[in-house]
Structure formats: C-alpha cells, structure tokens
Amino acid sequence: MKTLSPGATIGILGGGQLGRMLAMAASRLGFSCIILDPDRNCPAGKIARAMICADYDDETALAALSAECDVITYEFENVPAHAVAFLQAAGSALAPPPKALEISQDRLREKNFLQDIGIATAPYQPVENEARLRTAIENLGLPALLKTRRLGYDGKGQAIIKNQNDITNGWKAMQSAPAILEGFIDFALEISVITVRGADGNSKTYHPARNIHKGGILRRSIVPSGADAPIITEARTIAMKIANALDYIGVLGIEFFVGKDDSLMVNEFAPRVHNSGHWTVEACGISQFENHIRAIAGWPLGDTARHSNCEMENLIGEDAANWQALTAEQGALLTLYGKRHQRSGRKMGHVTRLKPL
Amino acid sequence: MKTLSPGATIGILGGGQLGRMLAMAASRLGFSCIILDPDRNCPAGKIARAMICADYDDETALAALSAECDVITYEFENVPAHAVAFLQAAGSALAPPPKALEISQDRLREKNFLQDIGIATAPYQPVENEARLRTAIENLGLPALLKTRRLGYDGKGQAIIKNQNDITNGWKAMQSAPAILEGFIDFALEISVITVRGADGNSKTYHPARNIHKGGILRRSIVPSGADAPIITEARTIAMKIANALDYIGVLGIEFFVGKDDSLMVNEFAPRVHNSGHWTVEACGISQFENHIRAIAGWPLGDTARHSNCEMENLIGEDAANWQALTAEQGALLTLYGKRHQRSGRKMGHVTRLKPL
Numbered sequence: 001m002k003t004l005s006p007g008a009t010i011g012i013l014g015g016g017q018l019g020r021m022l023a024m025a026a027s028r029l030g031f032s033c034i035i036l037d038p039d040r041n042c043p044a045g046k047i048a049r050a051m052i053c054a055d056y057d058d059e060t061a062l063a064a065l066s067a068e069c070d071v072i073t074y075e076f077e078n079v080p081a082h083a084v085a086f087l088q089a090a091g092s093a094l095a096p097p098p099k100a101l102e103i104s105q106d107r108l109r110e111k112n113f114l115q116d117i118g119i120a121t122a123p124y125q126p127v128e129n130e131a132r133l134r135t136a137i138e139n140l141g142l143p144a145l146l147k148t149r150r151l152g153y154d155g156k157g158q159a160i161i162k163n164q165n166d167i168t169n170g171w172k173a174m175q176s177a178p179a180i181l182e183g184f185i186d187f188a189l190e191i192s193v194i195t196v197r198g199a200d201g202n203s204k205t206y207h208p209a210r211n212i213h214k215g216g217i218l219r220r221s222i223v224p225s226g227a228d229a230p231i232i233t234e235a236r237t238i239a240m241k242i243a244n245a246l247d248y249i250g251v252l253g254i255e256f257f258v259g260k261d262d263s264l265m266v267n268e269f270a271p272r273v274h275n276s277g278h279w280t281v282e283a284c285g286i287s288q289f290e291n292h293i294r295a296i297a298g299w300p301l302g303d304t305a306r307h308s309n310c311e312m313e314n315l316i317g318e319d320a321a322n323w324q325a326l327t328a329e330q331g332a333l334l335t336l337y338g339k340r341h342q343r344s345g346r347k348m349g350h351v352t353r354l355k356p357l
Numbered sequence: 358m359k360t361l362s363p364g365a366t367i368g369i370l371g372g373g374q375l376g377r378m379l380a381m382a383a384s385r386l387g388f389s390c391i392i393l394d395p396d397r398n399c400p401a402g403k404i405a406r407a408m409i410c411a412d413y414d415d416e417t418a419l420a421a422l423s424a425e426c427d428v429i430t431y432e433f434e435n436v437p438a439h440a441v442a443f444l445q446a447a448g449s450a451l452a453p454p455p456k457a458l459e460i461s462q463d464r465l466r467e468k469n470f471l472q473d474i475g476i477a478t479a480p481y482q483p484v485e486n487e488a489r490l491r492t493a494i495e496n497l498g499l500p501a502l503l504k505t506r507r508l509g510y511d512g513k514g515q516a517i518i519k520n521q522n523d524i525t526n527g528w529k530a531m532q533s534a535p536a537i538l539e540g541f542i543d544f545a546l547e548i549s550v551i552t553v554r555g556a557d558g559n560s561k562t563y564h565p566a567r568n569i570h571k572g573g574i575l576r577r578s579i580v581p582s583g584a585d586a587p588i589i590t591e592a593r594t595i596a597m598k599i600a601n602a603l604d605y606i607g608v609l610g611i612e613f614f615v616g617k618d619d620s621l622m623v624n625e626f627a628p629r630v631h632n633s634g635h636w637t638v639e640a641c642g643i644s645q646f647e648n649h650i651r652a653i654a655g656w657p658l659g660d661t662a663r664h665s666n667c668e669m670e671n672l673i674g675e676d677a678a679n680w681q682a683l684t685a686e687q688g689a690l691l692t693l694y695g696k697r698h699q700r701s702g703r704k705m706g707h708v709t710r711l712k713p714l
Contacts, residue, residue: 003681005680006680006693006695023404027377027404028381029691030680030695032695046405046406047380047405285688299684303688323363327651327656331660335385338364340364349387
C-alpha cells in the first residue's frame with residue numbers, strides 16, 4: 001500500500017450505515033469519498049463527494065470507480081468475486097485483501113481456515129443434502145445450528161435443529177444451498193474484538209465488547225465485557241493472529257464465544273468495520289472507522305484506548321420511532337443513519353451511553 | 358421553530374470548515390444538508406447531499422435553498438443583510454436570528470448592545486476620521502486598538518496605536534471605513550465560552566477554554582482554562598445572559614478578557630459555532646456542532662459536559678504540511694478540512710490532545 005496524502009479519494013463498495021460512518025471518518029482526515037451502491041438513496045451517498053448508482057458487478061461503474069479512487073474498500077463481505085477480480089485487473093489498490101473476503105464469504109472455508117491456524121471453533125461438518133445432515137447430527141449431537149455456507153447475516157439462512165423432527169424443515173430452510181452444521185455452544189458470554197492491522201504489519205485491538213443478540217441481530221454491546229482478564233488478553237491475541245494470517249489491512253471484527261468453563265472459541269469474523277464496534281466513535285479518541293481509513297491509507301494506526309466505558313444499543317425497525325425520547329435523554333449519544341424507510345429488523349441507528357472508566 | 362424530524366434538510370450558508378463540521382454533525386443525527394458557497398471546491402460541499410455554487414446574494418440560488426430546506430443556518434457572521442431579508446421574505450426559518458447577525462456585524466453596535474444589557478467591555482469610541490481618532494485617543498489613552506466596525510476577522514482590519522506617530526498610518530489602514538477605537542486591555546487570560554440556546558429558551562454552556570492568539574489568529578485552546586472558579590461561573594452566566602438578550606437559537610461563541618485584577622470583560626461574540634469550541638468534538642459526548650444542529654432543529658439541547666481535558670491546536674498554513682508526523686503521534690486526534698490549497702494564515706485543520714479529567 002502506498003501512503004495516501006490528504007485530498008486523496010477513497011472508494012467504498014456499499015453505501016449503508018457502515019459506508020456512511022467510514023465516509024465520515026475519511027472526511028475528517030481530509031479524504032474524499034466515492035460510494036458505489038445500487039440504491040440512489042443509500043445512507044452514505046448523501047455525504048460523499050460522489051455516488052455511483054449501479055450494481056456491484058456493473059463493469060462500467062467499477063471502471064469509473066477504479067479510475068477515480070486511490071484505494072477501494074468495502075462495507076460488506078459479500079462483494080461479488082467478479083467485482084474484486086475486475087478491480088484488481090484494473091490496477092486498483094483494494095483493502096482489506098480479497099483473500100479475507102473469499103474466506104469470510106464461506107462459513108466452511110472460514111472454519112477450516114481458523115482450524116488450520118490452530119484457533120478453536122465450534123465443531124462443524126459440511127452438509128450438502130438431508131442425508132449428510134443426518135450423518136452430521138449423529139457426529140455432533142443435538143441441538144445444533146444449520147447455516148448456509150454463503151450469504152448469511154443477521155440470523156438469515158440459519159435454522160436451529162433441536163430434535164429429529166426439525167431435520168426435514170431445517171434442510172428445506174437452506175433451499176438446497178450448501179450448508180454447514182455447527183455443534184451448539186452453551187456459552188456464558190458472546191464477546192467481540194475489533195482489531196485493526198496496518199500496511200506495516202502492526203496490529204491493535206479495541207477492548208472486547210460483550211454482545212447481546214436477539215433474533216440473530218445484535219441489540220447491545222457493552223464495554224467492558226465482564227470477561228476475566230486472561231480471556232480478554234487471549235481474545236485480543238487471537239484476533240491479531242487471525243489478522244496476521246490473512247495479511248490483513250484494515251479493521252476486522254471477530255466474534256467469540258466464552259464458554260462457561262472459560263474456554264474461548266471464534267464464532268465468525270467479518271472483514272470490515274463491525275456493528276459491535278460502533279461504540280468506539282463515542283468512547284475512544286480514534287474510532288474503528290478512522291482506524292480502518294488510516295490502515296487502508298497506509299497511515300500509522302491510531303490509539304485504540306477508550307476514555308469511557310459505555311453501552312451501545314441498536315435502534316432496529318420501530319425502535320427508531322422513539323427518537324424524540326432519545327434526543328431528550330441526557331447522556332444518550334444518538335446516531336441515525338438517514339434511512340428513508342423504517343422496516344422491521346432494519347438497523348436505523350444506534351445510541352451510546354458513556355460511563356466513567 | 359418547529360421540531361424537525363430526522364430526514365429533514367438543513368441549509369448552510371458558507372461551506373468552510375465550520376460548515377463542514379456542522380454538516381457532519383447534522384448527518385450523524387440523520388439530517389441532510391445543502392451548502393451554499395461561491396467556491397465549488399469548498400470543504401463542506403464535498404460531504405453534503407447537495408451544494409449550490411453561487412454568491413450569497415444570488416437570489417436564484419437563495420430561492421432554491423429556501424425551497425429545499427426546512428431550516429437555514431450559517432457558518433459566518435458576515436452574511437449580507439440582503440440575503441437574510443430575501444430568505445425571510447421567502448418564508449424560510451432562519452437560525453440563529455438575524456438580529457444577532459446585525460449586531461455582531463458591527464463592532465460599535467455589538468459594544469453598545471453589551472453595555473446596554475450591563476456587560477463590561479473595553480472602553481471604546483466610534484471613529485469616523487483622523488480628527489475623531491485623535492479625540493478618541495485623548496479620551497482613552499494609549500496604547501489603543503483601532504478596528505474597522507465591519508468585516509474584520511482573524512486580526513484583519515485592525516491596527517495598534519502605540520504612540521502619536523502611529524495615528525496617521527493607523528487611520529490609513531482603515532481605508533476610510535467607519536472604525537472604533539478600543540482602550541488596550543492588559544489582560545491575564547483570554548477565555549471563551551461556547552453557549553447554546555434552544556428554541557425553548559433553555560441555555561447551556563461548555564466549560565470555558567483558554568485561548569492563545571498569535572498574529573490575531575487563534576492558535577491554541579486549552580481546557581480547563583486555569584481561570585478561577587468564580588470567574589468561570591461569571592463567564593458562563595454572562596454568556597447565557599447575552600444569548601437570552603438576543604432571543605438566540607443555536608451556538609454563540611463569546612470571547613472574554615480576564616483582567617490581572619480578575620475583572621471580566623467581553624471582547625466580542627460570534628453568532629455561530631466557534632474555532633475555540635472545536636475541542637468539544639473530541640472531549641465531549643455532544644459537540645458544539647451537534648448542539649447547534651439540535652437547537653436549530655428544535656430538539657432538546659445535549660449535555661455539554663466533557664469526558665476529558667484537552668488542548669486544541671490549529672494547523673495554520675504550513676503547519677498542515679506536518680500531517681505525517683501528526684498521524685504518527687499517539688493520542689493526537691487530527692482533523693483536516695479538505696482544503697485544496699495551503700496558504701499562509703489559512704486554517705487547514707486542527708489537532709486535539711486529550712488529557713484525563
């Protein structure tokens with residue numbers, strides 16, 4: 001990666017709230033942003049120097065983005081492989097590296113990668129059909145989680161198999177897509193580590209957050225997590241090990257299960273800024289978004305220390321209708337994503353409440 | 358003022374760094390922004406939903422802004438009176454109120470206004486010609502400061518009169534513009550109070566900053582200021598008194614002199630977000646920019662408490678060439694304004710360094 005000067009242009013694939021907050025961080029450092037997104041009214045498009053409204057595999061659009069940008073990044077892991085290949089062939093600098101995208105797009109490859117570098121995960125088996133699902137259940141026991149290998153997020157493409165009666169419907173829910181069965185982990189805590197790795201190979205991590213999910217969607221992130229100090233140290237070390245193994249540049253969000261026996265397993269990672277790291281905007285001098293921009297710009301990483309403890313709460317669907325009460329709540333730090341339509345399950349904003357360290 | 362809902366559009370007259378940081382704060386709350394500025398490459402234009410490139414008194418441009426925006430604000434006090442009248446006639450909601458603009462555009466009116474509401478200022482006399490200047494000097498003594506009544510900022514339009522030999526050149530520097538002579542205040546400290554007043558008449562203030570000027574330009578703001586507690590309380594009280602007297606809505610920046618005898622005088626006020634309040638972005642949960650947007654949107658004011666002490670340093674002209682060292686300095690929080698050309702005396706960015714409370 002070359003070092004970008006202020007005034008350089010950063011391309012972002014995806015104009016949702018993550019793209020929006022990346023663009024804000026980039027602007028603060030003096031960079032310009034161009035957003036590529038199929039939705040003309042996407043949140044990030046309204047605050048960028050320019051927006052290209054096109055599908056992610058539209059070659060004309062990708063060529064325009066490539067021509068205008070000094071580096072291109074993305075806000076979601078499901079960037080089509082074709083788009084990545086096209087941008088690379090066009091000579092674009094792309095960060096984080098495509099290898100991280102490829103691995104994280106496929107739950108089976110992701111788990112294999114983690115096992116290969118010696119990091120514990122839930123037990124898992126690939127599942128291509130109902131017969132294989134039955135074999136996998138014999139091996140892993142019940143309950144277990146069946147997930148499509150690709151394109152799952154926020155609890156979509158998942159089914160819990162509690163007993164033999166769930167098997168047929170569980171497999172149907174996969175709609176014939178290749179899947180993976182994961183042994184059920186009866187964890188004490190879910191935590192995540194936001195790690196950032198710079199072009200120079202240095203890594204830093206933010207303090208782990210404890211995450212509360214509901215219906216497969218993150219509801220709250222709490223810092224500090226309440227996990228014991230050795231667990232925190234181990235999670236941060238594992239996070240940097242993953243970033244190193246991927247030759248990563250940028251922010252990587254890694255979700256962990258902390259077992260009731262204090263064991264630590266990686267659930268999954270996302271090669272991008274992460275919802276469980278939004279609190280870093282309010283509670284740290286330098287946020288996950290700024291550190292992502294610093295990394296992909298070839299700049300030194302910023303300090304990941306926090307000045308406050310905090311709790312971040314997602315505003316999902318109808319939660320956002322409550323905005324007036326939140327504006328009146330002293331100490332509630334509100335972020336709204338500028339989405340035009342409120343839909344059930346849609347992330348509309350978040351609120352962070354600081355507490356003294 | 359009506360209460361704006363997220364998704365509403367805010368117009369900003371002026372697209373410099375203050376407009377840029379206002380637009381960022383507005384975006385974070387889910388608002389869209391439209392910038393009016395004569396410079397197509399102005400800092401705020403690159404991060405707003407739209408930018409209208411025109412002079413401030415261009416009626417076609419003002420009509421377009423008025424038609425698109427739910428409220429219109431400004432980043433500088435020298436908005437032409439004609440533009441204000443045009444927007445009001447077009448039915449636009451304008452905040453802060455035009456009365457504050459009119460008063461602050463004229464140093465003589467500003468001082469008269471402060472005296473009228475019982476607030477101490479430096480002694481002053483209006484000066485229309487060299488003969489009046491000589492009379493004013495007889496009354497106020499030397500040294501004294503000669504300033505044009507209008508259009509002065511960052512030390513421009515000012516001359517120090519140290520002795521009788523400076524009189525003729527001092528008056529020439531005014532270029533025949535009506536002026537004001539101010540008695541020289543041998544102060545111990547310069548401090549400023551960023552105050553915000555909501556549409557409901559409630560006011561809040563941020564902790565005063567101590568300001569260090571060089572060549573008439575703000576170089577550093579330090580929080581806390583080092584002033585004694587009674588001075589701090591008095592300054593905050595005076596700030597809110599001024600905001601009330603102006604029926605103000607939005608952020609108002611007020612500069613004070615603290616005398617060596619602990620007397621307190623108002624130097625001047627600016628009816629807008631203020632350079633000496635930039636530190637509130639990094640050291641407070643809710644910045645001056647967000648509180649300005651909250652006020653003009655008819656929202657409740659946010660908490661003005663700070664989580665950290667800090668020192669803000671302006672990057673002026675060639676200072677910005679030092680950006681690489683600043684990116685590598687741990688704990689230096691950097692903001693660059695996205696200006697294309699570095700010029701001597703031009704504010705290019707700022708850096709804030711936090712310290713524990």
